Amino acid sequence: MRPLPLLVGVALVIAPAVSARVTREQGRSPRPQSRMTAPRVWIEQSGAFSIERPDGDRWSFRGDTRGPDGERLPLVARAPETGAQLIVQNADGVTSLRQLARLLADHLQAEQGLHVEEVNRLLARGGEAYGFTFSVSDEARGRVAVVKSGEHVALVIASWPMGAPPAVAEDVEAMIGSLGPPPDALPPGVF
Numbered sequence: 001m002r003p004l005p006l007l008v009g010v011a012l013v014i015a016p017a018v019s020a021r022v023t024r025e026q027g028r029s030p031r032p033q034s035r036m037t038a039p040r041v042w043i044e045q046s047g048a049f050s051i052e053r054p055d056g057d058r059w060s061f062r063g064d065t066r067g068p069d070g071e072r073l074p075l076v077a078r079a080p081e082t083g084a085q086l087i088v089q090n091a092d093g094v095t096s097l098r099q100l101a102r103l104l105a106d107h108l109q110a111e112q113g114l115h116v117e118e119v120n121r122l123l124a125r126g127g128e129a130y131g132f133t134f135s136v137s138d139e140a141r142g143r144v145a146v147v148k149s150g151e152h153v154a155l156v157i158a159s160w161p162m163g164a165p166p167a168v169a170e171d172v173e174a175m176i177g178s179l180g181p182p183p184d185a186l187p188p189g190v191f
Helices: 097-109 166-178
Strands: 002-005 011-014 041-043 050-052 060-066 072-079 084-090 114-116 129-136 140-149 152-161
Touching (some): 050 166, 072 166, 097 114, 097 129, 097 140, 140 166, 152 166
Antiparallel strands (some): 002 011, 041 050, 060 072, 072 084, 084 152, 114 129, 129 140, 140 152
């Protein structure tokens, strides 16, 4: 290499020509971001409720599926990498959300190997909400919530493996807190 004089004592170094070859990176390449992103607010097809998707692509939402006994499940959200799932069911016709939450907690408490926390009031966009957490031995944790959503009532059941990252429980709490009527269904002056 030889320096070439430039302006007032500053030298530019020119390297001799070196042959270069462009190669592809080895290993797995990162998945390109989708041009189509899912809407931030997921609205149940009949308009019974809406719920916010957590940030990122950890959770997939699927509407109007069937449970093992053939019952309609308006929403099944899954986080496949962590084994977590959240299911929203219709609980219309319930007169006392708190009473339903207590009944569900008592029913689960009777099961062998399950530990159920106390029923408490929850913050939810839909208004009135009650819920509790549970754990299954040292295998899984979960959350049950009964949430008012306008004229409807939603029952949320979520579970995740004990070793799941804390972000999973945070996502579940955020989804329950965001549950309520679709945004355009709120009466004027509310929310």
